[in-house]
Amino acid sequence: MTHSSSVVDGNQFAVHLSDVWKMFPGVVANAGVELCVRRGTIHALLGENGAGKSTLMNVLAGVYRPDRGQLKLHGQVHSFRNPADALSAGVGMVHQEFRLIPSFSVAENVVLGSAPSLIQPRQLEAEVAAMAKKFGLRVDPTQPLWQLSMGERQKVEILKVLWRDASVLILDEPTTVLTPSEVDELAEILRRMAQDGRSIIFISHKLHEVSGICSEATVLRQGKTVATSLDMAATDAAELARLMVGSSPVAPDRPEVATPGDPLLELTELRASGDRGIDAFSNITFQVNSGEIVGIAGVAGNGQRELADVIAGLRPSTQGSVTLNGADVTAARPQQRFRAGLAYIPEDRLGVGLAPRLSITDNAILRIYRQQRRGPFIVAEKALAYCKYLITRFGVRSGDPGGPIAALSGGNLQRLLVGRELDGQPSVVVAAQPTRGLDVQGVKAIQDLLLDQRKAGAAVLLISEDLDELLTLTDRLLVMEGGVIRGEFDPRTVSRHEVGMAMLADTNATTR
Amino acid sequence: MNEASLIGLFVATVSFAALLYLAALGELLSEKAGVLNLGVEGMMAIGAVTAFIAGVELGNPWAALAIAMMSGAALASVHGFFTVALGAEQVVSGLSLTILGLGLAAYLGKDYVGQPHGTELVPVEWAGLSDIPWVGPIFFSQSPIVYIAILMGVAVSVVLTNTRIGLALRASGESASSTDSAGHSVLGLRLSAVAAGGALAGASGAYLTLSLTPQWAEGLTAGRGWIAVALVIFGAWKPGRVGWGAILFGGTLALKTRLQTFGVDFSPIILSMLPYVLTLLILLVISVRSRKRPSPAPAGLGFPYRREER
Ligand SMILES: Nc1ncnc2c1ncn2[C@@H]1O[C@H](COP(=O)(O)OP(=O)(O)O)[C@@H](O)[C@H]1O
Ligand SMILES: [Mg+2]
Numbered sequence: 001m002t003h004s005s006s007v008v009d010g011n012q013f014a015v016h017l018s019d020v021w022k023m024f025p026g027v028v029a030n031a032g033v034e035l036c037v038r039r040g041t042i043h044a045l046l047g048e049n050g051a052g053k054s055t056l057m058n059v060l061a062g063v064y065r066p067d068r069g070q071l072k073l074h075g076q077v078h079s080f081r082n083p084a085d086a087l088s089a090g091v092g093m094v095h096q097e098f099r100l101i102p103s104f105s106v107a108e109n110v111v112l113g114s115a116p117s118l119i120q121p122r123q124l125e126a127e128v129a130a131m132a133k134k135f136g137l138r139v140d141p142t143q144p145l146w147q148l149s150m151g152e153r154q155k156v157e158i159l160k161v162l163w164r165d166a167s168v169l170i171l172d173e174p175t176t177v178l179t180p181s182e183v184d185e186l187a188e189i190l191r192r193m194a195q196d197g198r199s200i201i202f203i204s205h206k207l208h209e210v211s212g213i214c215s216e217a218t219v220l221r222q223g224k225t226v227a228t229s230l231d232m233a234a235t236d237a238a239e240l241a242r243l244m245v246g247s248s249p250v251a252p253d254r255p256e257v258a259t260p261g262d263p264l265l266e267l268t269e270l271r272a273s274g275d276r277g278i279d280a281f282s283n284i285t286f287q288v289n290s291g292e293i294v295g296i297a298g299v300a301g302n303g304q305r306e307l308a309d310v311i312a313g314l315r316p317s318t319q320g321s322v323t324l325n326g327a328d329v330t331a332a333r334p335q336q337r338f339r340a341g342l343a344y345i346p347e348d349r350l351g352v353g354l355a356p357r358l359s360i361t362d363n364a365i366l367r368i369y370r371q372q373r374r375g376p377f378i379v380a381e382k383a384l385a386y387c388k389y390l391i392t393r394f395g396v397r398s399g400d401p402g403g404p405i406a407a408l409s410g411g412n413l414q415r416l417l418v419g420r421e422l423d424g425q426p427s428v429v430v431a432a433q434p435t436r437g438l439d440v441q442g443v444k445a446i447q448d449l450l451l452d453q454r455k456a457g458a459a460v461l462l463i464s465e466d467l468d469e470l471l472t473l474t475d476r477l478l479v480m481e482g483g484v485i486r487g488e489f490d491p492r493t494v495s496r497h498e499v500g501m502a503m504l505a506d507t508n509a510t511t512r
Numbered sequence: 513m514n515e516a517s518l519i520g521l522f523v524a525t526v527s528f529a530a531l532l533y534l535a536a537l538g539e540l541l542s543e544k545a546g547v548l549n550l551g552v553e554g555m556m557a558i559g560a561v562t563a564f565i566a567g568v569e570l571g572n573p574w575a576a577l578a579i580a581m582m583s584g585a586a587l588a589s590v591h592g593f594f595t596v597a598l599g600a601e602q603v604v605s606g607l608s609l610t611i612l613g614l615g616l617a618a619y620l621g622k623d624y625v626g627q628p629h630g631t632e633l634v635p636v637e638w639a640g641l642s643d644i645p646w647v648g649p650i651f652f653s654q655s656p657i658v659y660i661a662i663l664m665g666v667a668v669s670v671v672l673t674n675t676r677i678g679l680a681l682r683a684s685g686e687s688a689s690s691t692d693s694a695g696h697s698v699l700g701l702r703l704s705a706v707a708a709g710g711a712l713a714g715a716s717g718a719y720l721t722l723s724l725t726p727q728w729a730e731g732l733t734a735g736r737g738w739i740a741v742a743l744v745i746f747g748a749w750k751p752g753r754v755g756w757g758a759i760l761f762g763g764t765l766a767l768k769t770r771l772q773t774f775g776v777d778f779s780p781i782i783l784s785m786l787p788y789v790l791t792l793l794i795l796l797v798i799s800v801r802s803r804k805r806p807s808p809a810p811a812g813l814g815f816p817y818r819r820e821e822r
Pocket of ligand 1: 028049050051052410820821
């Protein structure tokens with residue numbers, strides 16, 4: 001096993017990054033990263049959320065300029081000023097959030113950036129169709145992009161890179177939007193491309209996926225390389241997991257068995273539509289009792305986000321009811337639910353939870369500004385005092401409370417948001433992905449806050465994609481798949497495998 | 513109502529349509545690239561005054577037109593600099609541009625108010641065609657700018673749909689980050705689109721002082737820049753539809769001054785609201801329809817782009 005690349009000659013690598021540093025305000029996203037990718041192979045880039053994988057690949061693709069570091073392609077040193085430079089050197093990237101234009105046709109999306117000076121749509125569509133066929137990517141070039149499924153959109157992204165004849169292809173967490181059979185199809189496409197002599201970097205934080213697809217792996221943790229060019233065949237999953245999370249993952253101690261009290265949150269046959277107007281979930285019935293944490297596990301996009309929105313009152317339900325503390329709030333506005341004792345920690349912190357351009361103080365009083373006023377006016381001293389109180393009580397590391405909230409780092413943003421929501425002693429807490437993207441300390445701090453709420457007798461609903469978090473924190477675990485509850489488990493006795501099976505239930509039947 | 517005044521109405525309709533169309537095409541280019549420019553009225557005023565001054569001083573209408581276009585582009589580039597290069601708020605900058613343009617035009621033109629014009633773009637006579645009754649005077653005896661406007665409409669449409677640069681330009685208005693990662697310079701595309709839009713607004717202004725009302729007075733543009741902005745929405749950001757809209761809106765402008773002569777008892781004030789009422793109706797249709805399909809408005813319209821920002 002090689003934990004370093006210094007012994008091998010750099011010329012044999014399609015990609016060789018050394019000592020790459022990239023800082024953002026308040027965060028060191030990459031701190032001296034090494035990466036070597038052999039030509040014609042599929043290389044896994046592993047690491048937990050926030051480890052710095054996307055940042056590193058954005059550096060390789062010319063989107064971010066590194067603060068320091070060297071970049072070699074096929075032995076030659078490069079310095080990219082923008083994505084165009086990287087593209088002409090043969091580096092193509094499929095971003096985690098697709099870079100596609102919904103109102104354009106598939107063909108237009110594919111050729112953007114490398115179109116001929118004069119475009120004849122029909123002819124172009126034929127050429128794109130021919131290329132799609134050659135690589136076994138089934139998409140219709142004439143279709144407008146907005147009509148495509150996520151899996152199809154990803155094929156368009158791959159076609160884009162192939163159209164430019166890129167020799168290095170980066171895929172950032174490509175499987176999060178795919179169904180299992182689409183994942184298999186993707187693996188097949190990637191293998192064909194590697195045989196073609198292209199080098200592929202496959203980013204993931206899911207171990208089981210990469211083991212079948214990739215031959216070597218590089219592991220990042222908190223912006224640093226902890227292993228480069230591991231031979232996947234010779235490394236077992238436990239070793240990789242240890243490398244990814246560090247030797248002592250700080251999971252909080254399993255809480256004492258709860259003695260649940262009265263049901264505080266009750267959902268009855270709840271149903272709602274998603275953004276596209278089709279059912280996001282249906283027939284959801286469960287309750288969360290005082291003094292317990294109920295978890296919802298599931299692959300992203302199976303209705304969890306919409307469910308959280310409906311409970312918070314941000315999305316209308318089309319059927320069923322929501323009851324808080326025995327009062328029916330199905331038709332209540334978010335503010336009314338808040339006053340009825342609901343705390344909501346949304347998945348999208350800066351978009352839904354906080355107002356990025358307002359100051360820390362303004363964000364702190366966003367929920368309770370009514371208590372900080374005299375007549376119609378906000379009392380600045382009161383607001384500031386409250387903000388300082390939140391900062392101390394919840395350990396937010398921040399500069400000037402009058403400064404913009406967006407300047408805070410991810411973990412501190414979340415502490416402030418969670419603190420603001422939990423401060424008023426809520427009886428029901430709904431937390432959607434509350435620890436996603438946080439560093440180890442941040443995760444622990446947030447988890448401890450949720451456990452405190454449980455101890456104080458609140459009913460906590462925790463929606464998470466992190467199975468380990470759910471298994472250690474919750475008292476009951478529900479699995480959501482395809483918009484329905486696929487099962488309820490006791491997290492103290494259930495195996496990861498069993499939950500995993502429920503998360504993928506019926507997927508073979510539902511894939512198109 | 514006699515035949516001559518009816519023909520006059522149609523001639524004026526076509527003239528006003530061309531005036532609005534040029535300015536609207538410019539706004540369309542800018543908006544397609546993602547930059548809302550509410551400074552059309554100001555850019556038209558600058559085009560009008562510089563064309564007039566150049567006409568008086570140089571005596572060549574074509575040189576006057578060129579200077580008007582350059583002035584329009586220069587003024588638009590101020591907007592481009594603030595909104596594209598610095599990421600300033602587009603609405604604020606655009607409104608300032610209107611005020612700046614109107615003020616600057618008044619200042620530059622203060623010695624030329626009431627002066628006789630130095631030169632004029634003479635209407636084109638098309639051999640044989642111009643003498644056809646009705647059709648001749650309406651379509652074939654117009655100022656060269658009318659034909660330029662039609663050519664520009666075709667050109668903008670072809671460039672947007674059938675060229676690499678047009679594809680990139682539309683992309684930068686839909687999603688700047690996608691355009692950037694595809695290897696195009698969003699900055700370059702947006703700045704050029706804004707400047708080109710300014711040039712067209714300048715040409716539209718020049719049409720006023722070189723053909724329609726060959727003299728300079730403050731307030732000559734009379735809010736037509738705003739109609740052009742509304743026209744882009746009315747035409748759903750499509751050059752062809754904007755053209756039909758221009759004829760409709762141009763018709764209301766032409767009719768407004770003639771209601772009296774036709775003996776129709778209808779308030780011209782209500783008529784001048786018509787373009788805006790129609791635009792509001794179109795907005796209503798667009799927003800109802802966009803529950804099912806993407807709105808025709810460029811998705812990235814109004815948003816500045818900075819590469820490393822999330
Ligand atoms: N554009 C940005 N601005 C500020 N901080 C960023 C930006 N991109 C990433 N970060 C921060 O850098 C760290 C690494 O992020 P990222 O590279 O996205 O991780 P990964 O892809 O491994 O999940 C995180 O703490 C994240 O919040
Ligand atoms: Mg990432």
